[in-house]
Amino acid sequence: MLDIRELCVQYRDSQRHAVSSASFSLDKGSFTGLVGESGSGKSTIINAILGLLPVGAASSGEIYFNGENILHLSDAELRKIRWKKISLVPQGALNSFTPVLSIGRHIAEVLRVHMNITGNPAQQKISSLLGSVGLDTNIRDRYPHELSGGQKQRAAIALALACSPSLLLADEPTTALDVVTQSGILKLLATLRKEMGLTVLLVTHDLPMAASVCDELLVMKDGIIVEKDYSKNLVLHPKEAYTKKLIAAMMMLPNNCDGEKDSEK
Amino acid sequence: MRRSWLLRRIVSSLIVLAVVLVLNFILFRIMPGDAVSTIIDPNFSPEAKARLRQLYGLDKPILQQFFIYIKQMLTFRFGLSFLSRRPVWDELISRLPSTMVLMSSSMILSAVLGIWLGIRAALNRGKFTERLVLRAGAVTSSFPSFFIQLVLLMLFARTFKIFPLRGSLSVPPPSGVIEVVADYVWHMALPVLSLTVMGFGGWALYVRNLMVRALGEDYVLMAKARGLSEHDVVYGHAFRTILPPILTILLMSVPGLVSGAVITESVFSLHGVGTFLLEAVSGNDYPSAGAAFYLLALITVTCNLLADIVYGVVDPRVRIEGHNE
C-alpha cells in the first residue's frame, strides 16, 4: 500500500538531513510501529507522506501510495488524498483542534468537503463515529478546551476515521497521557484496525508500547532506519547496537508487555 | 456560569453610567456662580428667575434636586437649550443620525479595509505586499487626526474643488430623495474618507500580527492536513480563531471614534452631536452640554458592554468557565 524508497529530507536552516535514504513499505492491513528518540526524523516522515513539510524543506526519493508517487504532488492533487485516503492522528492532539469550533463542526467539515455528506446523515455519522471511539454523543457540541487529554485523543481518532481512510498515521498518540488512558487508546486503535481493515503506522519513542500492539517495528536513529523486523523477533533478537540499547532500557521497565522479563539480561 | 459573568459586566457598566450622571450633576450645578444661572438663562429678569427657581425646584434641598435630575436623565427629558430655546432632545435627535452615520461608516470601512489588508499582508510574508501595507499603516496612523483632515480639506475642497467646504447638506438642500441622498454622500465623502484612511493602519498591523501567529499554530497545519482548501483553512480556521479579539477591538474602538467624530464634525462643519456639544460648551448652554455629554457617554458605555458580550458569544473559551486541563 505504502512504499517509501530512498526518502531524504533536509530542512532549510539545517546542515544535516532530517531523514536519510529511508526505505520501507507497509502492506495493507498491517500495524507497523516506527520507533526512535525525539529528533530521529519520525515526524518528518509523517509530514513528508502528507505533503506537510515546511516551506524550504528539500526532499528527494519516492513515496508510492497505491502505486502513485505522491512525494512531489501539488497541493490541489494532495487534497484529494489527504484525509480521504491517508489521515493523521497528530502529536499532541491538544493543539490540533481549532479552539473556536466544536468537535462536531470539525467532523462535519471533513464529511462535507471529502464525502459530500451534510445535514442529518452527517449528524448520524458523527454520532456513530464518536460512539465507535468510546465517546458520548454530547461531545459533538463541546469545544476542544473542555475535553480531557484522553477525550481529545479519542476525538482526534474519530476525526481521523471520518472519511474511512485506508492508511492511518498515528504520531505519538499517547504521549502526555497517563498509563491507563494510554492502554485504552492503544486497544482502541487495535480494535478499529481490525474492524475497518486499516493500515496503521504508529510513530512513537516508546518501544515497549509499540512492541505490544504492532506487528512490525522500524527503528530510526538520526534520520536513518537502522533496523526493521517483526516485533517479537526484534525484541528477542535485536541485530543493531542501537536497538540493543533500546531493548536494554526497556528491560528495566516492570510492565514489559511481551513478558520478556527474564530473558536477554 | 454564563449568567454571573454577564451580570458582573452589566453592573460594571451601570457603575460607570452612575459616575457619569453624578459628574454631570456636580459639574453643572456646583460650579462657581449662581446655581440658578446653570439652569435658567442668566438673561432673565429677577422676577422671572425667582419664579423659574420655584418652578425648577431649585429652592429644594440639593439631594432632592439630584433625584429629580436623575429621573430627568433616565427619561431623556433634558429641558430647553439656552441658545436656541428649543427642547434639547429635539436638537439631539436631529443631529444624532449624522454622527451615527459618520461613526459607523468610518468604523466599518476602516475595519474592513484594514482587516483585508492585514490578512493579505500575513499571507504574503516578506514580500512587497506586506512591506507596503505595514509602511502605509504606520504612516497614516501616526499623524494627528485633525491635521490630516484639515490638509485633505484644503487639498480637495479648495485647491481641487472636488468636495464641499462645509456642512452636511447643501444650502438650500436639493429636492428629490435621490438628489438629497447623493448630496449627503458628497458632503460626507471627505470626512468618512479621512477617518478611514487614518483608521485602517492600526487594523492592518493588528490583524497581520494576529494572523501570522494564528497561521503558525498547530491547528492550522492540521486543517491543511485534513485536505481543506486554502480558503477554508485561512478563513474558516485561522481567521475564525482571531475573530473574537477583532470584534472586541471593533467595539472598543467606539469610544475613540466618539472623540474622532467630535473633531471631524468640527473640521468639516457637519451637523452632528459633536458640534452640538462644542457650541453648547462654548456658549455656556448647560442643559445642552450636559445632555450631549450624557448621550456620548451612554454610547461609549453601551459599546464597551456590547464588546464584552460579543466576545463571550464568539469565543467559547471565555463563556464557559472552568477548563479541564
Next chain:
Amino acid sequence: MKNFLKRRSVIAFIITCLLGMFAPMLMSGYPSDIVGAPFSRPIWWNTQLPASCEFNVTAEGVSFEWTKLPPAIFSLNGQVRAEAKKEVNIIWQTPQKKYLLSSLKGQNVYWINIDARDMVFKQSIGVPLIGNGAAHLFPCAGKYSLIIQNADTASLKLMLPGGRQELLGTDQRGRDVLWLLIYGIRTSLVIGIAATLIACLLGLGFGLAAGYIGGITDALVMRTVDVLLSIPTLPILMVLAGIWGKGLWQLVLILSIFSWMGTARSVRSMVLTVRESPWIESLKALGAKRSYILWRHLVPETAPIMLANIALGVPGAILSEAGLAFLGLSDPRLISWGRMLHEAHSFGAFTEGAWWLLLPPGIGIVAVCLIFMDMGRYLEEQIDPRLSGDKNA
C-alpha cells in the same frame, strides 16, 4: 547616556527647546504685532504677487515702475506742511487714469491718513465700494506716480503691503506666522510636559498604593481606573475646559486628571511582581518600615518605567491640547499651534486657500510628537533588558 544624546530626536528636541526659550527674548516686538496685510503669502510663493514695499514720500512725490499684480493695501500716512492759502492736492497717477486722492486747504499742517480700504475714501475717488480698493488703483503694469502739489514739505509713507510677505506669510490679522510658530513652541512644550509630569506623578502614587498596600485600596484604585477609562475622553475634556476655564494651568490639570491611568496600571503590575521577591522579603525581615521600602527601594525601581511613560505621554498631551485649542477651547490670548489651526479654520483660511496657516503649526505638532515618541521608544528599549536581566535576587 552619550548614545542617548547622539540620537537625532534628542538633538532636535534640544534645538527646539532652545529656540522656544531664547528666540522670543532675542527678537524685538511681539508676535501679536501686525506686520502686514492679512493673508499675505510667504515671500517665496507665487512671485506673481508683489512683495510688500514702502516708499518715503517727500514734497517732490515719488515715481516708480509697477510690474506685478496689485498690492493688498494702499496706505498713505504722514504729515504735509504748506501755506494756508494754497490748495494742496495729492494726486495718484496710474498709466490709465489720474485720481485726486485728497484736496486740502486752509491750514499749515495736515495729517494724512489715506487707506484704500476705507469706504468713504473709495467713494470719494469713484472706485467701487466692494472689492480691493488698492486693486483699482493699480490697474495694470506700468509707471505710477504720487504727486503732491503746492506743498512746502512733506514726510509721508506710502505703504503697499503686498500679497507676499515674511517667511511664512501672515494670518488673518496680519501677524507674522513664523513668529507665531516660534512663540507656540513654548506653549506646546510647557503644557505637554507639565500635564504629563503631573499625570505620571499621580499614576505613580496610585500605582504604588494599589500595588503595595493592596486589598481595598487596590480594588478602589482599579475600579476608578476602569471607570475613568470608560468615559469618552475628548467630550469630558471639552466639558471641563468649557466650564472650568480655558487658562493654561486649568488645561494642564484637566489633561493630567485623565491621563494617569496607564502609568498607574504599569506601576501597579511592577510593584506586584517585585513585592514578593526575596529581596523585599529580606528587607521586611530586617525590620524595614513600609515607608522606607517604598521610598528607598520601590520608587527607584519605577524610575525607568516612569521615564519612558513620560516621554511617550507627552505626544498625547500635546495632541489633546492641540485638539482642544483647535475646537476653540483654549485661552485666546495664548499663542499655541492648536489655536493657530483654530483661527485658520474659523477665520477664513480655507476660502482664501491660505495653506501657510495650516501647514506650519500642523507640521510643528507632528514633529514634536515624533521627537518625543522616538525618545520614548529608545528609553523603552533601554528598560527591557534591564527589567528582565537585573533583579534575579
